[in-house]
Structure formats: structure tokens, C-alpha cells
Amino acid sequence: MANVVYFGVDLHGHVNPTLGLIRRLVERGEKVVYYCSDEFRGKIERTGAEFRSYQGLLNFSMHDGSGIDTFLIFADFILKKGRLLADRLNDEVSRLSPDCIIHDAFAYWGKELAAxxxxxxxxxxxxxxxxxxxxxxxxxxxxxxxxxxADDPLYKKYKGQENMYRNLIDKVSRMIARRHGLGEVNVINDVFGSKQPLNLVFSSRAFQLYEEAFDGSYLFAGYAADPRADADPFPMDRLDGRRLVYIAFGTILHDLGALIEVCMDALRGEDVQVVMSVGRHFPIERLTDVPDNFLVMPYVPQLELLERADAFVTHGGANSIYESLCASVPMVVAPQVFDEFMGAMMVERAGAGIRLESAAFTQASLREAVWKVLNDPAYRHASARIRDSFLETGGLDMAVRTIIHYTEQRVAHESI
Known part of the structure; x- marks a missing residue:
């Protein structure tokens, strides 16, 4: 039996994809200790792993932002948290005698402690x-x-110049290294990716943008939607047999009023049934004119709804996109923040849905996009093709075998 320590990030979109991997490791007989924030204790313990709390030290909240300044702020945040947590947890983790440390790419403290x-x-x-x-x-x-x-003054000033990107990254990396007392680093791979000799990607090369950029140290393991034991019950008997459009904008965004209004006005009276999840933070009592063909709830069992859905209108978070692909449900993606813009591009490139960024997210364009993905079978076929590419990677069983083999090889090498 190996001792495995996992360091997570306290965001649903980062915890949920890891649960299947942790469960497979436990089923294989490995002892797994999973560090995260307290709200995730239940779902982590249900995998069979031992839960350990960050004791309120992480609070990895995400904020909207763009541009070079935000890039620097985020890098500083990750490294400050990394140093704090690595120092606080060093002795405790040492006593656990881990044979392997697995960590979220944003969990720089995991990389630090492994070193x-x-x-x-x-x-x-x-x-x-x-x-x-x-x-x-x-x-x-x-x-x-x-x-x-695109509108950043520094980018505008140097746009089009040879080596503009390389010069920018080198400058930012040196700045970050000096500020945090690091050696030579690449801010993207070493800070935002916490790159290791083995890096696990829950996707497939068929779905990845610029897949040729990923060398052999990146293991694509597909995606396996893990059932939510904590999912709220849903009145499935209220689904009336019309084509089902599922709408959800994730757990991060709180100010959803404008998006909800566009969705309701776009599909009001259309010959579809709409289930809309608005999140537990949204005051649902504010909705006084809900269309007759809508069921609006704070939270729904997403995987169960996707099994029945004909189209999914989503903000484009990784969990939502991957779970929709696993169910072969075509999407209309309205990205709002962070990597959702890249996710929307990936869906569009794969032919699995339509991207509608903020300026294009209107009643008319949303209505048109929903009907297009409902009526054109090519979108569902493309979604199924990506789902099959996830399965063809070998999935979690292959990932667990690779992690164990990698760990045994490294331990054997160190003992020579």
C-alpha cells in the first residue's frame, strides 16, 4: 500500500473532477489523504480518502478580471498561498510519509512540498x-x-513586435522570481501549472486546443463524470416530454440577474421545456414573471438533467462542458470569466456547440443558437465523438496505473 497525499483547491470545478481518481486509488488499496477546505469534507470522505482541512488558510475565491495586471496579481496570490501552506503543513505532511504527492495545478504548495x-x-x-x-x-x-x-495599454504598445510574448513572459517571470525568492521560473508552467515530470489532464487530445504543444509528460486521461451523492432531489415527473433545454451558470457567479432575464425572454413561450438552475446564492424570490415553460430552482442534479437534456446553455466552466460532452448534449456556451472563454472556443472548434460571448448574448441570438443545436444533429454527433475520445484514452484506470508506475520508478531511482 502506498501513501498518497492530494492537495486540492477549494472550488467545485476543481474538486469534482478529482473524486473519481481518488476513489480508484482507494479501491486499489492506496491510502489517500486529501487536503481541502471544510465545505468539501463530505464529498471527499465518500471517496474513501481521509479528509484534512486547510483550516481556513486557502479561500481560493475567483474574481473577474483580465489583462497583464490581473495575471500578475493571480501569480502573486498563488505563490503567497503556496509559501504559507507549505510552511504550515510541512511537518504534518512529513509525518504522513507520502510515497507520492498529487496536487491541483493551481496548488503550488503541493509542488513545493513534494520538492x-x-x-x-x-x-x-x-x-x-x-x-x-x-x-x-x-x-x-x-x-x-x-x-x-486586447485593450491593455502595454499590449497595444508592443503588439506585432517580434518576440513580444517571449519578452513579456520573461519580464513577468523575473519579476515574480525576485518578489518571491525563487530561482529561474516560467510563470505559466511553473506557477499556474505547477509542472511536474507527470501531469494529468482530464480531457483528450481530440478536444484540446493546440494539442501538439503537450509533450509526453502530459497524460490525457479523458473525463469521467462522478455521480454527486450530495445532489438535491429533482421532480422528474414535472418533465412533460417536450425537448428539454437545461440552463445553468455554475457556482462562482453571483450576479446572474441579467443573464437569467435574457434566457427567460429568449425562450418564453417556445415549444421546449426549460430547467434553469440559478444557484443557491441567487434570491429566487426576485423572479416574479417566470415563463410557463420554465422550471427554476436554486440547484438541480446536473448529471441527471443532462441525461435527459437536448441542449445545455452554460457559462462554460470545465465541469459543465465535460459533463455535457459525456452525455453527448450539445451546448450554447456564454463564457463570463477566466478560462471559460477558452472552453467556449474548444466547444466551438469541436463542433459540439455554439459560442456566444457577452456582446452576442441577446434574446434573439440565444433563441437562434438554441434552436440551431436542437435541430442540427451534427452538434450532438460531434459531442458524442468527443465523449468517445475520452473513453479511448483508457480513463482513470490507465491514469492510476501510470501514477503508481511513475511513483515506483522514482522511488527506485532515488534508492540507487
């Missing part, structure tokens, strides 16, 4: 992966679609 303790480390991309090599091959994509820095 300090001299044990193999594995980085896990629970969201849409972005690496330095992608930006090298398409700097404009990185600046305008990932950083959302």
Missing part, C-alpha cells in the same frame, strides 16, 4: 489546461483570448 520532502509529484489539471508552449505557438491567442488583454 522539500523529495517525493514524486503529479500535477492535475482539473480545469482547461493552458501551458507555455501553447502561447509560444500562438502569442496572440494567449494575449487576447487567455489574458483577455
Amino acid at each position: 522539500r520532502l523529495g517525493v514524486p509529484g503529479v500535477s492535475v489539471f482539473a480545469n482547461f489546461p493552458f501551458i507555455h508552449e501553447m502561447a509560444e505557438s500562438d502569442p496572440r491567442f494567449f494575449m487576447e483570448q487567455v489574458l483577455r488583454a
Whole structure:
């Protein structure tokens, strides 16, 4: 039996994709200790892992933002949390005697502790992966679609100049290294990706943008939607047999009023049934004119709804996109923040749905997009093709075998 320590990030979109992996490790006989914040205790313990709390030290809340300044602020945040948690947890983790440390790509403290303790480390991309090599091959994509820095004065000043991206990343990386007392780093791979000799990606190369940029250290393990034991019950008997459009905008966004209004006005009176999840933070009593063909609830069992849905209108979070693909449900993606813009592009490129960014998210365009994905079978076929590509990776069983083999090899090498 191996001792495995996992360091998570306290966001649903980062915890949920890891639960299947942790359960497989436990079923294999490995002892797993999973660090996260207290609200995730229940779902983590149900995998069979031992839960350990960050004791309120993480609070990895996400905020809207774009541009080079936000990029720097986020890097500072990750490294400050990384140093704090690595120092606080060093002795405790050392006493656990881990044979392997697996960590979220944003959990820099996991990478730090693996290096300090001299044990193999594995980085896990629970969201849409972005690496330095992608930006090298398409700097404009990185600046305008990932950083959302098209209007940033610094980008405008140097746009089009040779080596603009390389100079920017080198400058930012040196700045970050000096500020945090690090050696030579690449801010994208080493900070935002916490790159290790083995890096696990919950996707397939068929769905990944710039897949050729990912070398052999990145293991694509597909995606397996893990059932939610804590899902709220849903009145399935209220589904009336019409084509079902499911709408949800995730757990991060709180100010959903405008998006909800557009959705209700766009599909009001249409010959579809709509189930809309508005989240537990939204005051549902504010909705006084809900269309007759809508069922609006704070939270719904997403996987069960996707099994019955004909189309999914989503903000484009990684969980939502991957779970929709696993159910072969075509999407209309309305990205709002962070990597959702990249996720929306991935869906569009795969032919699995339609991307509607903010300026295009109107009643007319949403209505048109929903009917298009409902009526054109090509979108569902493309979704099924990506679902099959997840299965063809070998999935979680292959990932667990690779992690164990990698750990045994590293331990054997260190003992020579």
C-alpha cells in the first residue's frame, strides 16, 4: 500500500473532477489523504480518502478580471498561498510519509512540498489546461483570448513586435522570481501549472486546443463524470416530454440577474421545456414573471438533467462542458470569466456547440443558437465523438496505473 497525499483547491470545478481518481486509488488499496477546505469534507470522505482541512488558510475565491495586471496579481496570490501552506503543513505532511504527492495545478504548495520532502509529484489539471508552449505557438491567442488583454495599454504598445510574448513572459517571470525568492521560473508552467515530470489532464487530445504543444509528460486521461451523492432531489415527473433545454451558470457567479432575464425572454413561450438552475446564492424570490415553460430552482442534479437534456446553455466552466460532452448534449456556451472563454472556443472548434460571448448574448441570438443545436444533429454527433475520445484514452484506470508506475520508478531511482 502506498501513501498518497492530494492537495486540492477549494472550488467545485476543481474538486469534482478529482473524486473519481481518488476513489480508484482507494479501491486499489492506496491510502489517500486529501487536503481541502471544510465545505468539501463530505464529498471527499465518500471517496474513501481521509479528509484534512486547510483550516481556513486557502479561500481560493475567483474574481473577474483580465489583462497583464490581473495575471500578475493571480501569480502573486498563488505563490503567497503556496509559501504559507507549505510552511504550515510541512511537518504534518512529513509525518504522513507520502510515497507520492498529487496536487491541483493551481496548488503550488503541493509542488513545493513534494520538492522539500523529495517525493514524486503529479500535477492535475482539473480545469482547461493552458501551458507555455501553447502561447509560444500562438502569442496572440494567449494575449487576447487567455489574458483577455486586447485593450491593455502595454499590449497595444508592443503588439506585432517580434518576440513580444517571449519578452513579456520573461519580464513577468523575473519579476515574480525576485518578489518571491525563487530561482529561474516560467510563470505559466511553473506557477499556474505547477509542472511536474507527470501531469494529468482530464480531457483528450481530440478536444484540446493546440494539442501538439503537450509533450509526453502530459497524460490525457479523458473525463469521467462522478455521480454527486450530495445532489438535491429533482421532480422528474414535472418533465412533460417536450425537448428539454437545461440552463445553468455554475457556482462562482453571483450576479446572474441579467443573464437569467435574457434566457427567460429568449425562450418564453417556445415549444421546449426549460430547467434553469440559478444557484443557491441567487434570491429566487426576485423572479416574479417566470415563463410557463420554465422550471427554476436554486440547484438541480446536473448529471441527471443532462441525461435527459437536448441542449445545455452554460457559462462554460470545465465541469459543465465535460459533463455535457459525456452525455453527448450539445451546448450554447456564454463564457463570463477566466478560462471559460477558452472552453467556449474548444466547444466551438469541436463542433459540439455554439459560442456566444457577452456582446452576442441577446434574446434573439440565444433563441437562434438554441434552436440551431436542437435541430442540427451534427452538434450532438460531434459531442458524442468527443465523449468517445475520452473513453479511448483508457480513463482513470490507465491514469492510476501510470501514477503508481511513475511513483515506483522514482522511488527506485532515488534508492540507487
